[in-house]
Amino acid sequence: MASFLYRLGRLAFRRRGWFALIWVAVLAAVAIGGLNAQGTSDGDLSMPGIESQKAYDLIQQRFPGAAADGASAQVVFVAPHGQKVTAAANRAAVEDTVHALAGGPQVVGVADPFASQAVSKDGSTAYAVVTYKVADSDVTDASRQALDKAADQGRHDGLTVEMGGSATDGGDGPSGVSEVIGIAVAAVVLLVTFGSLTAAGMPLLTAIIGAAASLFAILLLGHPLGLTSDTLTLGMMLGLAVGIDYALFVISRYREERARGRAPQEAAGMAVGTAGSAVVFAGLTVVIALAGLSVVGIPTLTKMGLAAAGAVAVAVLVALTVVPMLLGFWPNAVLARKVRKAAKQQDHTPDNRRTSTLMPGRRPRSRPKAGPDATGPQREEAKAAGRDNLGTRWARFVLRRPVTVLVASVVGLGALALPVSSLHLGMPGDEALSKSTTQRRAYDDLAQGFGPGFNGPLTIVVDAKKAPDAKTAVNQISQRIGDSKGIVSVSPPSFDKTSDTAIFSATPSTSPTDAKTKTLVKTIRDHRPAIESGTSAAFYVTGTTALNIDVAAKVQSALVPYLAVVVGLAFVLLLVVFRSVLVPIKAALGFVLSVLAAIGLVVLVFQQGHAASLFGVQQTGPIMSLMPIFMVGIVFGLAMDYEVFLLSRMREAYAHGEDARHAVVSGFRHSARVVVAAALIMIAVFSGFIEEKGSMIKMIGFGLAAAVLLDAFVVRMAIVPAVLALIGEKAWWLPKWLDRFLPHVDIEGEALTPHASGDQDHDGAPAPDGQVRARV
Template sequence: MSMFLYRLARFSYRRPWVFILTWLLIVGGVLGLAVASGAKISSAITIDGTQSQTVIDQLRTEFPETSGGQGTIVFTAAEGKRLDEGEAADVIRAAMKEISENEYVVAREAQALAAPPTQATAGQQAQQPALPQQSAEQSQMPSPIVAPSPEQQEKKMQEALLKQGMLAPGVLVSADGAVALMQIQFTEQVEDLPSGVIEDVVAIASDHADTAGLTALPTESLKPHEPPLGGHEALGLLVAGLVLFLTLGSLRVAGLPLVTGIIGVAVGLGGAFALSQSIELTSATPVLALMIGLAVGLDYALFIVNRQRHLILREGLSAEEAAGRAAGTAGSAVLFAGLIVIIALGGLTLIGISFLTTMALVAAATVFCAVLIALTLLPALLGLIGERILSTKARTRGQKRSYEQRHGFAHRYASTLVKGRWAVIIAVVAVLGVAAIPMTQMSLGMPNGATANLDTTERQAADAIAESFGDGYNAPLITVIHAPDGTSFKDSQLPGITSELEQSDTIETVRPMGISPDSSLALFSVIPTAGADDDATKTLVHTLREDTGTLTGISGTTIGVTGLTAINLDISEKLASVLPLYITIIVVLSLFVLLVVFRSVLIPIKATAGFLLTIGATFGIMTAIFQWGWLKEVVGFDTPGPILSFLPIMVTGILYGLAMDYEMFLVSSMREAHVHGCAGEQSVIHGFEQASRVVVAAAIITVSVFAGFIFSDDSMVKQFGLALAVGILIDAFLVRMTLVPALMSVLGKAAWWLPNWLDKLLPNLDIEGDRLLKHLHQNTNTKQQDEGRTHPNTTH
C-alpha cells in the first residue's frame, strides 16, 4: 500500500493541473446537480416497523383523509381581553376559513357537524326555555315555516360550537378565553407538503391576528424545513486556521488543509443535496456531514503536510521526494484511519433504521471524499508550491538541530508519563469514571416546543397551551381503535367509548374524530394529563396499546397510538434498544482492522477499552449539562430536557472513528520507532515525541470545528456539537495523549505480541512504510553502484 501511495503522490505532484482540474470539474458538476434538482430537507424522523408508523400506514390506506400531518397555531390576546367574543373571535374564524380553502388542508366543516356535535346540539335544545301553552284552536292552525337565513344558521352553529369550547371547527378556546388553538389537518405529512404551503398558512394566521391586535404563534410542527446552518461554523474554521498556521508556520501552507477540507465537504454535501429528491434528508444530516467532513479533511491534510515538512527538515529530502514518502507513510495511516471512520458510520446501516442509514452514508461519503482528496489533490497542490513549502532559513535551522536539541516538552511529558505510569492510569480512569456517573440517569427524547428556548415562537406557544389548557395539550395522541373481527363501529358508540377512555386518571379529555369508511376503525384524539416527556404519558401510550377492550368497554378491540408524541417515544425506545448491538458491530469490525494495521493483539483491545472510558464520560457530561442544566447559560439554552434520542448512537460511531484516528497516528509512530530499533520505553517516548505535536494540533482543530456548532440556535445541532467537542477533548488529551503512553509502557514488548500462526494469516499493510524505505534504499544503492561503474574512482 505504501508503494502505491508513494507513486500516486509523485505522479500527482508532477502533473498537478490534471488532478486540480479533475476535482474542480467534480465539484462544479455536483453543485450544479444540487442546484438543478433543488434541495429537499425533511424535519420528520420516522422508523419503519414501529407501532406508530404502522398506524400511520394503516390510516393512509383505510382512512386517508386523517393520515396527513397536523399543525397548531396558538392565538393569544392582550391581558384582560377575550378571544371568544367580538372582533377577536371573528378574525380567528376568518383565518380558519381562509386556511381551510388551501387545497392541502382538510376542511373542518363536515367534522364539526358530525356525531360529537350532535350530542351538544341536543343538549342545547334541551336547555331552551319552554314556549307558552297554546290553545287547541291555535295548535290546530298551521304554523308558517320560515327557513333560517345563512347568517342565522352560522350564528346557531357558532353558539353550538362555543358550548363545546370551540370558536370554529378545529379551533379550541380556553375557559378564560385567553388562548385559542387552531388545529390544522393537512392532506399530506408536513415534510411532504410542497414548498410554501406552511409559510402561506402561517402568514394567513398572522395577517388576520394583526388586524385585531392578537398574536399568532406557530408550534414546533410548523417550523420551516431548512438546514440549521448559520455563521457559527466560521468561528471554528477561524480557530482551525490559526492552529494550522502555528503548526505549519506559513499562511501559504496552512491554507492547503483548509482548501482540501472545504472541497471535500462541497463534494459530499453537494452529492447529498443532488440526491435529496430520491433519499430523505433530515435537517441534521447535512450538519453532521459538514462537521465530520471538515474535521477529518483538515486533520488528514495536516498529517500528510506535516510529515512532508518533517522529512525535508530532518532528512534533507527534496519537496517532491518528501511529498511521495509522506503519502506512503502518513498517507497510509490516513487511508486506514478514514477506513475506520467509514466502518464506524457504515455499521449504522446494519441496524435497519432508514433515517440513520441516510445520515451515516452521507457522512461516510464525505469522509471518503476527504481521504481521496488528501491522497490525490493535496500532493497536486504541494506540486504547485514546490520547494517553497519551506523557506531556506527554516531548512537551515531544521537541519542544524541535533537530536538532543529536539528533546522539548513532548519528550519531558512522555518521560514523566512513563515513569509515573501506574499513578497516571489510576488517575485518568478515576476521573473519567466519575464523569460518567450522570450517564446512569440519561433520558432520551426528541426536541419539542416545551424544551425550546424562551425567545422562540414554539416555546411561547407551548407555554401558552400548558398554562391555559394543560401540559397534555402539548402531547396529543392520535388513537385508532380497531373493531373486533366481523363487527363494525356505529356513530352511536362513540360517546360511550369516549366516556370509557376518560375514566383513566392519565387522560385529560378525549375527542372523537370519526369512523373510517368501512366502519372498522374509530379515530380519537386523546389528551394526556402530563406532557410529552413525562413518564406518565409514556406509560399511557403502552397501556393503550396493550389494551384488549377494558378501556373501551367493547371486548376484543385493539388500540393503536400514533402522533408526534408516540412517534418520538417509539424512536427513543428503538434507538436505545439497538445501541448495544451497534457498539458490538463497530467494535468487532474495528478490532479486526486495528489487528491488521498494528499486528498486535493487545493494542486493539487497549484502544477499544480507552474509547469506552471516553464515551461514558462524554454521555455523563452531556446528561449533566442538557438534562440537569449545569452550565446551561454558557452553552446557550434556558430549559433542560432529555438527550436527543439518536445522539448516543451517532456520536458513538463518529467518536469511535475519530478516536481510532488519533490512536492510529500516535501508536503507529510508536510502532515505527519499535520496528526501526527503539526498545521498550524508548519506542513509546520517541514515538510520542514524533506524533504528539501533530495529534494535538489535529485534536484542537477538530474540537474547534465541532465547538463552532455549539452556538447554533438549533437544539439538535447544539447537542451534537457539544458531544463531539467534549468527546474529542477527552479522548485526544486524556485517553490517547495521557493514558495510552502509560499503558504502552506497562505492556512493554507484550504490546507487539502476535501469535506466529496469526502473523502468517494477516496481510502486511506496511503502514509504517518499512517496505517503501527498503525499496528506496535498494534503489539508491543500485544507482550509486551504477554511477561507480560509469565513473570509477582513480588514484594516482
Template structure:
C-alpha cells in the same frame, strides 16, 4: 497499499495541473447539478414496520385529514377577560372559514364548536384553533405558511383589546439547520493553530482549502442524491462538520510528514511520494475506520439514519480522496517553499536547553504509571455518571429558537393548556365490523380518559367511511418526557382488553408516538452497534500493531472517552447545567441518534490518534528495543501533530455549538468533548502510562494468531522496506535473500539466517527439515517471515500476490506427470518454477522428461527460467538437476550463505 500510494503520490505531483483541474471540475459539476436538480431535504422520521408508523400509513389511506402535518392558531386575551365571548366567537368563526378555503388545509377545528372539547384553556383566556393539513411538513408551501400567519394577524386585529394570536405548530416550524458565521470561528482557530505549528502561511492555508473543497463536493453529491432518496436536513450539516474536521486533519498528516522529509534533505517529488505512501496509509486506515463505523449506523434498521450515515461516510471518503490526490499536487506546486527554515541563533553565549513540553508531559505521565491509570480511569468513570440519565427524543417545536413562531406557540400552549397539548397521541380503532361506530369510539374514549397520565381526550370520531375510529389523547406531560413514553406503553397495553371487550384492534400513533418508537429502536441498537465498533477496533488495531494489549488498551480508552462525552452531554442538555452559557434553549433530552453518531465518529478519530501516536512508539521500540525510551522518543516526535489535529477537531466541532440548531448542537458538543478527552486525556496521558506499565509485554502476538491475522500497514513500513532494498543486491538475480527466519506456532525457528543469491536461469536444491517451508516462502506462499527477500525483482512479502502469477508450484508427491506441468509453466512464461519433493519422481520416463526440461528450459518468450526444488535425499536428484545447481541444506538454524 503503500507501494500503490507511493506511485499515486508521485503521479499526482507530476500531473499537478491536471489533478487540480479535475477536482475543480468535479466541484463545479457537483455544485451545479445540486443547485439545478436537488429536491430539498425531508425531515420525516419514520420506522417502517413499527406500530406507530404502520398506523400512520393506514391513516393516510382511510383518514388523510389527520395523517398530515398541522398548524395552530392560539388566541390569548388579557388577564381578567374571557376568550368565550360573542365577539371573539364571531371573529374566530370568520378566521375558521378563511382557513378552510386554503388549498393545503384538510379541515379546521373551531374551539367553540359544541363537539370539541379542551380547545379552551381552563382559565378561559386561551382558545386553540387546530388546522390539520393534507400534506406532510416537507410539502407545506411558503404561500400556505404566509396565509396562515396573515389570517392569525387579522384575527388578532379583529379581536383587539390587547389580545394576541400566535400562529405556529409543526407546519410553521423551521428545523432545517443552517450554517452561521459562528461556524467560521472554528476555521479561524484551525488557521491559527496551523500557522503556529508550521510558521508558514502557505502550509497553514493548504489543509483548509483542501478540506473546504472536499466538503463542497460532498455537499453537492448529497443534495443531488435527493433526486432518488429522501435525505434529512441533518445529514448535510453532519457531513459538513465531520468532513471539515477530518479533511483538515488528513491534510495535516501528509503536510507534516512532507515537511519533515524536506528538512531531512529529500527532493520535493520524492518527498511527496513518500509522504503519500506513509502518512497516506495512516489516512486511509483512519478514513476507513470512520467510514465503516458510519455505514454501521444501518445496524439500527432505520432508513433516515442509514441515509445519514451514508452521507457522512461520503464526506469522509471524499476527504481521504482529496488527501491522497489533491494534497500531493498542491505540495508539488508549493515546491521548496514548504521546507522548514533553519532556526536562527539569537544568542552567542550557550545556555542550557529546556526539555520540550512533550517530554515533560510523557515523563510525568509515566513516572508512576499505575497511579496515572487509576486516576484517569476513576476520573472518567465519574464524568460518565450523568450518562445514566441521558434522555433520547426527536426534536419538537420546544427545541426551536426563542422568538420563532413555532417556539412561541409551543410555549403559549404549554402555559395555558398544559405541555401535553404540544404532543397529542392518536389512538386508532378498527371499527369496520361495528354496528354503532360512534358509540364504540365514545366508549373507548371514555375508558382512555380514566388512564393515569391522560390530561384529556378532546376528539373521538369515526372516519367518514365508518371503518376507522380516531381518538386524540392529550398527555399530562411534555412530548419528550419519560412519563409520556410510559403513557404510550400503557395505551398499547390496553390493546388486548379492547379486543376482548369490543372486538376491535387499537394502535397508538402520532408524531409523538413515532418519535418514541424511533428513540426506543435507536436505544436498542446501541449494544449491537457498540459490539460492532469494539470488535472492529480490536481486529484493526491488532492488524496494525501486531499486539494483543495495544488493541485492548485502545478500545478501553475509546469506551472511557465515549462515556465521558455522554456524561458531559447529559450534564448540560438533560440536567441543564451551563445551558445558558452555551445558548441551549431546550433541556431534558437530546436527539435520538446522538449516541450512535458519537460512537461511530469518535471511533474513527480515536483510532486515528492511536495509530499516529503508538505507531511512532512502536517504530522506536522495534529499532531500539528499550520500551521506556521508545515511549518517550515516540511520544515527543508524534505529539505535536496529534495536539494540532486534536485542537483543530475540537475547534471545528465546538464552533457548531453556540449558534447550531437543536439537532446539531448536542452532537457537536458531544464530539468536541469526546475529541478533547480522547486526545489529551486518553491517548496522550493514559496510553503512555499503560505502555510503561506493560513494558515489553505490550508488543507481540501469539505466533498462531500472527500468522492468521492479515497485515495492515498503516504507517507505510512496507514502502520503507521496499525503498531500502531498491538497489539491493546490485545485480539482477532470480532470488536474493538475507537473514531469512521463519518460526512455528511455538516460536521455534523452522529456518534461520538463510542467505541466497541465485542468478537468473539457475537451479537451487533445498533439502532438510525446513526445505518445504523455505520453498513456499520463495514462491510467495508464506509471508510471515523476517529478513530481506527479493524474488524475480519483487520485494517480499509486500508483492507476494503479484509474484504468484510468475511462479509455478508443482507438488511432485501428488502430480501424475510433473514434466507436463513444468512444460505448461514454461508455456505460460513463468519466471520461477518450484518443484516440491522432486526425488519422489521414480518412473524412468518421467525422470528423463524432467531431466531434459531442467537442463534446457525454454520459456515462451525465451527469457531465463529459474528452478527451486526440494528433496529428501540430494544424492537421488544428482542425475536430474544441472551440474551447476546450488545445494542448500535447510535446518532449524542455517547461517551459510549460498551463491
C-alpha cells in the same frame, strides 16, 4: 497499499495539472447539479418494527389522504389578561385574522376555532389550524410572510398571537457562522503548528474543497433519497473536521521527508505512502462505523450515517490526491522558513533535482546525519530530532508516574460517565426552543390554556373489522382508554368509509417529554387484553408522542449491541495493524471510557441543565434519541485516528531497535504536536456547531467536541503512555500462531524501504527484489 499510495502521491505531484482539471470538473458538475436540485427534504420518518409505525401504516391504508404530508400551522390566540377570546371584540379580531390566513399562498383551508370548538374551557385561549397543499420543505417564504402578516393583524387588534407547526419552521440547515468560527480557529492552530501561512492554509483549502464536494452531492441527492437538513449540516461538520486533520497529517509527513533531504516529488510520494496509509485506515474505520448504523433499522439514521460516511470518504480522497497535487504547484511553500531556505539551495544542486539525496543501494540511517557533509534540510531535521519538545517532556513525565496518571485519568472519566445511568432519550419539540421564538411561545400558550398534554396527544387506531358491531367496539375501547389514569380527555372517534376502522385522540395530563407520559403509553399497551376484552377489535397507539417514545426505546435497546460491535471492530482492526494483543484491548477500553464520558457530559448539560446557559441551551429535556448511537459511530473513527497516528510512530521506533519506554518517547516526539493540533482543530469545528438552531446538531456538536477533548488529551495522551509504561515489552507481544494467521497490513510504509534507499526503477516502483516483509 503503501506502495500503491506512494505511486499515487508521486503521480498527483508530477501530473498536477491533469489532477487539477479533473477536480475542477468534478466540483463544477456536483455544484451545478446541487444548486439546481430541489435540496434536502423532511426525510423518511418511518420506523419499522415499532407499534406506532404499524398504526401509522394502518391509517394510510384505511384512511387514504389522512396521513398526507401537507404542512400545517397552529395559530394561537390569547385574550388580554382578564378577558376571553369569546368576547365580541376579541372574537371579531380572531375571525378577521382567520379570514386573512385563509387568503395566504398555498393555503388549503383554515379551521375556525369557534366552529371546531378549539377554545379553552376558561375562554382565554383559542387556536386555528392552517393547512397547506405542499409539504413542509416546499412552503415558500411568501407563504410564511403572509402568515406573519395575518398574525400581526391579530396583534394590532389587541390579541396575543403566536404560531407553531411545521409550516413555521424555516429550516435548521447550516447558517455558515459555525463553519466560519471553526475554520478561523483551525487557521490559528495550523499557523502556530506549522509557522507558515501556506502550510496553514493548504489543509484549510483542501478541507473546503472536500466539504464543498460533499455539500453539493448531498444537495443533489437530498430530495430523491430523502436526506434532511440535519444530514447536510452533519456532512459539513465531518467533512471540514476530518478534511483538515487528514491533510494536516500528510503535509506534516511531507515536511519531515523534505527535512530529511528528499526531493519534493519523492517526499510527496513518501508522505502519501506513509501518512496516507494511516489516513486511509483511519477514514475506513469512520466509514465502517457510520455505515454500520444501518443495522439499527432506522431509515433516518441509516441515511445520515451513509451521507456522513460519504463525506469522510471524499475527505480521504482529497487528502490522497489534492494535497500532493498542491504540493506539486508549491513544493517549498509549506516548509518552515529555515528549511525552505536550505531546500532552495539544495534544489539548485544537480544531484537533488530529481532523486533523493540518499545513495542507491544504501539503507537510510535511523537518524539523519548531522556532520559537515549533511545537507541543509538534514542539519535542520537533525537538530529537531535531538531536541526535546513538549511531547517528549510530557511522555517522560507520564513514564515517571504511570500509576498516578492512569488512576487519575480513569477515575476522572468514570466520574464524567456516571450521568449516563440517568440517560433519558426522546425527541424534544418546540418546548426545547428559546422562549424568544414564536414556536416556543405558542407551545407554552397551548399548554397554559389546554393543559400540558395538549401538545402531544396520543392517536388511537382501532381495527374493528372482526367485531360484530364495530361502532360499539370502538366506543367501548374509547371509554376504557378515557378512564385510564393519566388521560384527561378523548375525542369522538372518526370512522373510515367502511365504518370498521376508527381514529380518536387521547390527551394525557402530562407533557410529551414527561417520563409519566412514557409510563402511560406503556400502561395502556400492557393493559391491551383488558381494554380489548369482549370487543373482538384491536387497537394501536401512535401519534408523534408515541412515535418518539418507541424510537427512543428502539435506539436505547440497540445502543449497547452497537457499542459492542464497534469495540469488537476496533479490536480486530488494531490487532491486524499493530500485531499486538494488548494494544487493541487498551485502545478499545479507552474508547469506551471516552465515549461514555462524553455522553455523560451531554446528559449533564442538555438533560440536567448544568452550565446549560453557557452553551445556549434554553430548555433542558430528553436527549435526542438518535444522538448517542450516532455519536458512538463518529467518535469511534476519530479515536482510531489518534490511536493510529500516535501508536504507528511508537511501533516504528520499537521496530528500529528502541526499547518499549524509549519508543513511547520517540512516538510523542514525532506525533504529539500534530495529534494535539488535529484534536484542537476538530474541537473548534465541532464547537462551532453548538450555535446551530437544530437540537440534534447542537447536541452532536457539543458531544463530539467533548469526546475529542477527552479521547485525545486524556485517553491517547495520558492513559496510552501510562499503560505502555506499565506493560513494557509485552505491549508488542503477539502469539506466533496468530501472527501466521493474521494478514499483513502496512500502514507504516515498511514496503517503501526500497524507495527510501533509492532502490527503485525509473517509474518509481520498487525493484522486484526490494520487497520487505511486514514487521512483527
